[in-house]
Amino acid sequence: MINFNGNIVLKDSNILTENRSFLYGDGVFETVKIVNSKILFLEDHYFRLMASMRVVRMEIPMNFTMEFFEEQILSLVQRNNLTQSSRARITMYRNDGGYYLPVSNEVSYIIHATPLEQTLYSVKETLYEVDLFKDFYITRQLLSSIKSTNKLLNITASIYASENGLDNCILLNDAKNVVEAIQGNIFMLVGNxxxxxxxxxxxxxxVMRKQVLAxxxxxxxxxxxxxxxxxxDLQKADQLFITNxxxxxxxxxxxxKKEFAIALAAELTNLLNEMITA
Structure with missing residues (x-):
């Protein structure tokens, strides 16, 4: 038996009591965009997920190929009639058991999908204001470069942004340098x-960072x-933008107090859409 929200219930009725992703953040994930039954940048997402699993020493199932990854996502999207434009998240987590030390490195996964309003990318000419988030800092290490299920820093920064009327926050690392925004990489244009x-x-x-760089x-x-x-350096910028x-x-x-133009973001968005529709 366990206490769940003040009620004594059977332990088996709450599947989170042993879930390592819930208990310890012992999971990694990928969020993909689907357009007309096609997963955008599939290969990049797949290899980043595989690399993330290796970094945290998860066992990768033999059948977990890129084709398997694609089929599992698209079958769910098709079942939910979300083939035109949607987002899907696949979360890989180590199987139940153990405390900090797991009893096994085998994994399970869950996929869920939701609709998106737009098929192609667009740039809106509306106010988008940001500021620095300085309560907590990102550490300069390999774990920071992967998408793990431990996102307390991003959550806290999102709450800070909401409380202060901001659209986003810029995150800093332990050297007090700019790292990224809450939910994307950051780019700065100074001159050319x-x-x-x-x-x-x-x-x-x-993944979008890679596309924009190219x-x-x-x-x-x-x-x-x-x-x-x-x-x-941000005060010297001519343009700033976030990618995901x-x-x-x-x-x-x-x-x-500084305002920025959006011309390069618009130009890159057009190039991105041309690449997608080619």
């Missing part, structure tokens, strides 16, 4: 130089670099 922090600074090894390098007038960004697979490219229009 587009900069994003290197993964070694603790940022997520984002697309930006095709724009002749741009110099694209992965370098450290300090909070002071679900939203695409989100321009930041205001940071503290």
């Amino acid at each position: 130089t587009l900069t994003t922090p290197p993964v070694s600074e603790g940022c997520l090894n984002g 697309l930006a390098k095709k724009i002749p007038q741009l110099t694209v670099v992965e370098e450290i960004i300090s909070p002071f 697979v679900i939203k695409g490219i989100q321009p930041i229009t205001k940071y503290r």
Whole structure:
């Protein structure tokens, strides 16, 4: 028996009592976008998930191929009539048992999907204000670059942003350098130089980050670099934007008292959509 919200119930009626992802954050996940029954950037998502599982020493099932990954997601999306535009999350977690030390490295997974309003990516010309989040810091280590189910820092930062009327927050690492936004990688344009922090600074090894870096390098007038960004550099920026697979490219229009243009974000979004529809 267990106490659940003040009621004594059978332990078996609450599947979370032994779930390691719930108890210890012992899980990793991927969130993908599906457009017209196709998972965008499937290969990148698959290999990042496999790499994440290896980092935390999970056993990868022999049948867990990219084709299996694709079939499991699309079958759920089709069953729920979400093939036109949707997001799906697959969470891999170590099987029940043990405390900090698991009794097994074997895994289970769960997939859920929800609809999206838009098929292609778009840039909205509306106010999008951010500020720094300085209550907690991201550590510069390999674990910070993977999508684990331990996201308390991001949750706390999201609450801070909501309480302060912000659309997002910029997260810092233990060296007080810019890492990323709450739910995406960050890019900064100064003159003709587009900069994003290197993964070694603790940022997520984002799938959309990879796409944007590749697309930006095709724009002749741009110099694209992965370098450290300090909070002071943000004040010198001409443009700032955030990237993730679900939203695409989100321009930041205001940071503290400075306002920013959105031209590059719009140009990259057009290139991204051309790549998707090609």
